[in-house]
Amino acid sequence: MDKVVWVFLGAGLGGALRYLISVVVILRYTGPFPLATFLINVSGSFAIGVLMTLFTERYPHHDALRLFLVTGLLGGYTTFSSFEWEALQTARHGARALSLFYMGASVVAGYGAVYLGSRR
Numbered sequence: 001m002d003k004v005v006w007v008f009l010g011a012g013l014g015g016a017l018r019y020l021i022s023v024v025v026i027l028r029y030t031g032p033f034p035l036a037t038f039l040i041n042v043s044g045s046f047a048i049g050v051l052m053t054l055f056t057e058r059y060p061h062h063d064a065l066r067l068f069l070v071t072g073l074l075g076g077y078t079t080f081s082s083f084e085w086e087a088l089q090t091a092r093h094g095a096r097a098l099s100l101f102y103m104g105a106s107v108v109a110g111y112g113a114v115y116l117g118s119r120r
Contacts, residue, residue: 006064010072018077044078048085 018040025036048070055066074081083106091099 002064003067006067007072007075010068010074011076012072014073014076014078016076017073041078041080044074044081045084047077048074048081049088052085 021040022036025039029035051066051070051074055062055070059065083103087099087103090102
């Protein structure tokens with residue numbers, strides 16, 4: 001049960017952080033490009049790259065901290081970071097074509113799903 005608590009706490013913090021960053025960016029930028037989401041997705045992707053490299057290469061036995069920071073905080077902040085990490089790992093394991101397919105299919109299918117879900 002303590003694992004769920006770590007994820008819960010991290011996700012709450014990540015969601016709040018996403019909201020606060022969005023508010024700050026939206027107050028300063030009024031253009032049509034979704035800059036707040038873009039910055040959140042890119043920064044989350046960078047953060048998961050740094051953190052998962054640390055947890056897999058240097059600190060593999062820090063499960064609670066990984067659950068709090070990666071699954072919880074970054075999961076609440078953005079799931080795009082998980083998508084990017086999985087695509088990178090797929091490519092690193094020699095399946096570059098599958099990684100490209102995963103990225104393309106995820107974007108196209110996700111866009112289609114958002115479109116279908118938004119239809120009234």
